[in-house]
Amino acid sequence: MRKQRHPGYTHCPVEAALDLIGGKWKSILLFRVLEETRRFNELRRLMPGLTQRMLTNQLRELERDGLISRKVYAEVPPKVEYSMTEFGKTLEPVLLSLKQWAEVQMLPRMASCETT
Amino acid sequence: MRKQRHPGYTHCPVEAALDLIGGKWKSILLFRVLEETRRFNELRRLMPGLTQRMLTNQLRELERDGLISRKVYAEVPPKVEYSMTEFGKTLEPVLLSLKQWAEVQMLPRMASCETT
DNA sequence: GTATATAGTGTCTTATTTGATACTATTGGA
DNA sequence: TCCAATAGTATCAAATAAGACACTATATAC
8 A cells, every 4th residue: 555654663464464455556456467477568458547657656566565576578679577476476365355255246236347 | 445446437346346445444444343343432542543534434435335334322422333234244254364464474574563 | 610431523734646648769560 | 761569757737545633512420
């Protein structure tokens, strides 16, 4: 989530967790990267409504927090791949649990949407 | 979470879920209410750092979204109890999964904190 | 008479997040 | 020669979230 609540101060682990994976886009990004290694523009296409700048920001924060890793290929045109770190992968059960709840409880209340 | 992304527009169920339980305090509030029925000032004491006004706001939103219910007792001094609705209770596995991850992964990175 | 507890509300200000838009470098292809 | 694709930056503006602080009513307790 946004800025840390009490910088340098001890707080509840759940709050700490939300500092990492909260925010409007992070968990959705994490889903996409968890599914498979993704490239920058691939993520952009998967998430219209997310601007380039926000995508960059969020990826940087996830990287900074050790959840995903960024691999740059020295090619032209540029190629950058994002994948889950070992630490990031530990989030899988949490993300799946959220996804499952969303599909059971929210989907029926909505129209249609490709989650895959 | 904050404002809905695409009002009146269909989006991913996970995004829809985050519209309900995202935000800086909501999931933590939900934990507390899930544990047991809580009174307003009880929640305030459990969450220093959360102002009275924010607490009111968040509770109102959770109530509006059908996750918790609010019961007012006609007493003086006032007494208001917050509890999970049936719908809210379906979130339990998600919340527990998050909590467990937080305790395993985040706690060791922090000092100490009573989560109970 | 005064203080205390409860569950708020109102107003104002600040911080943070989000978004729009334009711009960069480089190489391959038509 | 000009366009396209990639993975970004930079700058500015707007929307949202969060927080500070003061203030309310009422009954009971001291």
